[in-house]
């Protein structure tokens with residue numbers, strides 16, 4: 095495959111098969127770290143009784159369950175191409191569907207949330223328009239995806255950690271079309287869609303040796319090992335060194351963060 099072009103593969107098909115025995119745990123490890131900031135922001139955006147909500151690419155359903163159990167919203171529609179990890183819950187409607195299917199009719203919503211989904215889909219800009227079009231007047235949307243700050247010092251560019259992380263983003267791009275370079279533009283996308291009260295924030299959680307985030311990256315790199323080495327940026331020994339580093343007391347990195355952007359339909 096031409097490594098300069100986004101790949102034609104798909105999340106869940108060409109990478110991160112939902113049937114893999116460790117996939118739900120991998121997603122849950124990230125959710126453990128990010129759910130507190132996501133739910134804090136959803137609460138600030140008015141998540142509460144009476145709202146009809148859409149959880150896009152719901153994964154294992156941690157946010158959908160929070161909306162129902164803690165925020166006490168009226169209903170959550172959870173859509174994902176793989177819904178095997180979504181347990182039944184009162185007022186939860188599970189929809190197994192491909193988001194890129196333009197014929198998908200989900201209804202309209204007071205609150206829409208998508209985290210770590212759009213960055214994996216080549217149609218992300220079009221999908222932002224489509225999701226905004228599903229908002230009721232006064233409805234709010236929260237988009238969250240990964241963002242990386244530049245490394246702190248020059249030598250880090252040659253570290254096993256940095257080379258493996260860079261190889262991962264490149265492998266994701268050339269395999270399934272993942273792109274995080276456009277994530278900081280999300281607030282602009284929401285303005286272009288005519289939304290008001292648009293703002294954004296970035297949360298970079300601590301990357302602690304053996305902690306949930308380190309486990310998440312470790313699982314991700316182990317699952318992507320063939321794709322990582324195929325980029326030519328890393329060999330197997332470098333990936334091993336980066337994996338060891340994630341659980342070592344020497345770990346000292348600012349890991350990728352969650353950029354959240356939100357807005358309200360007039």
Ligand SMILES: C[S@@+](CC[C@H](N)C(=O)[O-])C[C@H]1O[C@@H](n2cnc3c(N)ncnc32)[C@H](O)[C@@H]1O
Nearest residue numbers: 105125151152153174175176192193209210211
């Ligand atoms: C990285 S996981 C994030 C899960 C969840 N949003 C979270 O933050 O915990 C990405 C999710 O998006 C789903 N997904 C990926 N591509 C999709 C598509 N084209 N249509 C529907 N769901 C998709 C995957 O099945 C997976 O559950």
